[in-house]
Amino acid sequence: MNRKPNIAVVGATGVVGTTFLKVLEERDFPFENIYLMASSRSAGKKVTFKGTEYTVEELTEHSFDKPIDIALFSAGGGTSAKFAPIAAEHGVVVVDNSSQWRMDEDVPLVVPEVNPQDIEWNHGIIANPNCSTIQAMVALKPLQDAYGIKRVVYSTYQAVSGSGMKGINDLKNGLAGNDEDLQAYAHPIAGNCLPHIDVFLPNGYTKEEMKMINETHKILGDDSIKVTATTVRVPVFDSHSESINVELEKPFEIEDIVDLFKRSPGIIVQDDVENNVYPLARDAAGTDEVYIGRIRRDFSLDNGINIWVVADNIRKGAATNAIQIAEKLLEILPD
Numbered sequence: 001m002n003r004k005p006n007i008a009v010v011g012a013t014g015v016v017g018t019t020f021l022k023v024l025e026e027r028d029f030p031f032e033n034i035y036l037m038a039s040s041r042s043a044g045k046k047v048t049f050k051g052t053e054y055t056v057e058e059l060t061e062h063s064f065d066k067p068i069d070i071a072l073f074s075a076g077g078g079t080s081a082k083f084a085p086i087a088a089e090h091g092v093v094v095v096d097n098s099s100q101w102r103m104d105e106d107v108p109l110v111v112p113e114v115n116p117q118d119i120e121w122n123h124g125i126i127a128n129p130n131c132s133t134i135q136a137m138v139a140l141k142p143l144q145d146a147y148g149i150k151r152v153v154y155s156t157y158q159a160v161s162g163s164g165m166k167g168i169n170d171l172k173n174g175l176a177g178n179d180e181d182l183q184a185y186a187h188p189i190a191g192n193c194l195p196h197i198d199v200f201l202p203n204g205y206t207k208e209e210m211k212m213i214n215e216t217h218k219i220l221g222d223d224s225i226k227v228t229a230t231t232v233r234v235p236v237f238d239s240h241s242e243s244i245n246v247e248l249e250k251p252f253e254i255e256d257i258v259d260l261f262k263r264s265p266g267i268i269v270q271d272d273v274e275n276n277v278y279p280l281a282r283d284a285a286g287t288d289e290v291y292i293g294r295i296r297r298d299f300s301l302d303n304g305i306n307i308w309v310v311a312d313n314i315r316k317g318a319a320t321n322a323i324q325i326a327e328k329l330l331e332i333l334p335d
């Protein structure tokens with residue numbers, strides 16, 4: 001696309017939506033017009049973006065009657081279910097942060113460092129993966145390409161910002177001594193670890209765990225990889241941490257894997273245990289990279305490895321990944 005696109009941010013007042021605006025500004029994303037949309041609750045609210053004041057408009061069935069090229073959605077699954085197809089029918093390409101369309105066969109599920117080629121076959125909706133999945137994919141793709149992957153075990157330590165303002169409020173209130181009036185969680189999160197993210201399914205897993213399993217298969221393009229997950233909410237405001245145990249197909253040397261990660265896009269290796277250096281949620285917060293450390297052999301397997309992977313769940317896990325997709329879209333969209 002040679003001209004500047006018209007863009008819409010749907011859910012512009014939310015945790016991810018406000019980060020969309022921050023990242024668009026930081027990356028100097030080109031645009032002719034930008035439209036900020038949210039529910040009727042926020043209609044009329046003023047938001048400053050790049051020094052200009054914009055008025056938030058209510059998202060309606062007519063919001064996409066005006067010319068819009070790209071819409072970044074983060075307003076929940078129900079909103080995406082209803083409005084993303086309306087936008088696509090109007091010729092908009094939607095980059096959707098909800099889980100609504102991720103496993104739809106007609107919708108690419110994209111991490112730009114991993115499967116950017118899938119952007120090309122979109123039919124008007126591109127799904128942004130689950131936050132925990134995105135950072136895991138950035139770490140696993142180089143291993144898949146170099147050694148092949150047999151099995152993955154995810155154990156996650158996820159920040160409350162992944163639950164939006166309600167999750168942040170529950171932790172803030174809990175730290176202030178108020179464990180009543182919980183907005184996001186079934187139990188107090190302050191001083192706790194909740195092995196419960198999203199709803200429980202009949203198979204005993206949570207929906208978050210099944211998202212990690214199913215999305216891993218789709219993004220890596222290989223349903224034969226065995227994957228299991230335990231996802232846990234922890235009292236951390238920003239950045240998800242993950243212990244990932246991987247069984248590789250081929251033998252490896254740890255030094256080669258460290259080198260491989262150092263050469264791979266989007267990854268910063270932080271692994272110097274003698275000096276207590278390893279990825280930390282507080283250090284990753286506010287950045288766009290995926291940090292990997294504690295890289296060590298799993299002696300219980302022939303070709304096993306353990307890694308510790310940390311990234312900002314609202315930036316690389318949501319807003320930044322979506323905007324990286326939008327940047328790639330600019331390269332292929334017609335004028």
Ligand code: A2P
Nearest residue numbers: 011012013014015038039041042059075164165
């Ligand atoms: P609003 O602020 O008007 O409720 P969070 O990250 O805190 O969960 O925010 C969710 C975002 O999605 C907010 O911008 C919210 O707008 C928006 N949203 C929620 N429901 C709707 C809806 N039915 N239509 C449009 N936007 C919605």
